[in-house]
Amino acid sequence: MQACFCFHGDLSFLLRPRWRTTRQIVLPMTRAASIKDAIEAFGPPHTEIGDIVCNGRPVDFSWPVQAGQQFDLYPVTSPWDVTRPSFLRPVPLPALAFLADGSVGRLARLLRMAGFDTRYHPSWQASDLLDIVIREPRVLLSRNLDLLKRKQVIFGRAIRAETGLAQLREVLALFGITELAQALSRCLDCNAPLEPVEKTRILHRLEPLTRRYFEAFRLCRSCDRIYWAGSHVDGMRRLLFA
Numbered sequence: 001m002q003a004c005f006c007f008h009g010d011l012s013f014l015l016r017p018r019w020r021t022t023r024q025i026v027l028p029m030t031r032a033a034s035i036k037d038a039i040e041a042f043g044p045p046h047t048e049i050g051d052i053v054c055n056g057r058p059v060d061f062s063w064p065v066q067a068g069q070q071f072d073l074y075p076v077t078s079p080w081d082v083t084r085p086s087f088l089r090p091v092p093l094p095a096l097a098f099l100a101d102g103s104v105g106r107l108a109r110l111l112r113m114a115g116f117d118t119r120y121h122p123s124w125q126a127s128d129l130l131d132i133v134i135r136e137p138r139v140l141l142s143r144n145l146d147l148l149k150r151k152q153v154i155f156g157r158a159i160r161a162e163t164g165l166a167q168l169r170e171v172l173a174l175f176g177i178t179e180l181a182q183a184l185s186r187c188l189d190c191n192a193p194l195e196p197v198e199k200t201r202i203l204h205r206l207e208p209l210t211r212r213y214f215e216a217f218r219l220c221r222s223c224d225r226i227y228w229a230g231s232h233v234d235g236m237r238r239l240l241f242a
């Protein structure tokens with residue numbers, strides 16, 4: 001006896017090459033498996049799944065796959081509001097916040113530049129990242145599918161785009177973000193919120209041109225780095241939303 005799997009939307013992008021062009025995957029059931037394990041054996045991490053329908057009714061990741069069942073797998077769709085409970089993820093996040101691994105370091109800095117709370121350190125290993133998402137639930141961003149398949153990861157995104165800016169665009173589109181209201185509110189190096197600082201207090205640390213052309217400054221209380229609204233934020237806005 002067999003079970004039948006149909007991956008919808010852009011999930012086919014994540015299927016292993018041998019399955020990518022198959023609309024309906026029909027497999028003999030040789031061993032007991034949950035639908036989470038079955039989905040991930042085909043390629044896509046569970047983090048990418050928005051709905052699982054078995055013989056016409058929704059089921060969760062622990063559902064045991066049995067012969068004769070037909071599964072329709074649907075991707076998470078935009079705009080994804082992670083602060084609302086859903087059937088597959090009944091405990092929502094308190095707010096949209098990210099954790100990035102070493103495969104998307106450039107994206108992590110761009111997200112901070114755009115003002116999003118994004119934890120990242122280039123030396124963090126898988127065990128460090130999993131410890132963090134357990135203690136402090138966040139959306140894990142990665143290109144490492146095996147990491148996203150770990151059961152500790154509830155919210156995640158397998159980043160498809162190749163370059164940092166395209167990846168930022170991908171994340172903003174997924175979460176339905178159309179403006180950068182919080183740009184330049186976080187330190188690019190340590191993710192700490194920035195605070196306004198009087199120009200007179202930091203005057204001695206500014207380059208002559210910065211001193212002449214800028215009036216509003218912010219300071220990272222954690223690492224003491226100074227920020228001002230330079231052209232990079234405007235440039236990023238133009239590239240993203242033009």
Ligand SMILES: [Zn+2]
Nearest residue numbers: 187190220223
């Ligand atoms: Zn800092």
